[in-house]
Amino acid sequence: MKNAAPPVPGWVAIRKTEQIPIPTTDGKGIAQFIEVEVDAWRDPETGEIYLDGDAIDKMDRAKAHYMGILTAEEIKALRRRLGLSQRELSELLKIGEKSWTRWESGRERPSHSMNLLLQALKDGIIPLSYLQSQQSPPCFRFGKRLIQL
Known part of the structure; x- marks a missing residue:
């Protein structure tokens, strides 16, 4: 300056x-x-x-x-490094897309527990492939039958 x-x-x-x-x-x-x-x-x-x-x-x-909280810039950089859109990462983490948008803009910060998960993703402790493998297909229960789509 x-x-x-x-x-x-x-x-x-x-x-x-x-x-x-x-x-x-x-x-x-x-x-x-x-x-x-x-x-x-x-x-x-x-x-x-x-x-x-x-x-x-x-x-x-x-x-x-x-x-120990990720900044908005770090959150955006993490998503870009993972090669995912805001929508894709929101779906993967089971959060609203608008929440992710607010985190990236700095208007809000993730909860402490979500920050720990994001830190683990950032540091490579939890690989993206692990989170992707934990996704289950959409399903609905009707009575006692389970119907998978």
Whole structure:
């Protein structure tokens, strides 16, 4: 950012340490804070400090890394590496396609248990072929008879 032009003429590039809250496991409080150093802009007239999108992304990645959660970029990269569409991976994991879309966009994060599964897929602990082999054909029960399609 040192060579970047300021978003407003006269603003000064600075480095700032931000306190990032880490939630408790139940999500109802703050367990602790971590510090992340980010680039920022300071308005010399008012003293106000402004963070841009890159700084916000860096803080989000640091928080996700600290908590062991995949970021939106990592989730998208995983799907692409597996060579699957959002719909295909959603069906494989038995989740709604819109959930996957929200995870990839960063609007939501997967649950802790789903994050563990995604990490295992990412790290190669669980191969894609294993998940595919566990898929059963669609079927319906009518009375005591099982009808497979």
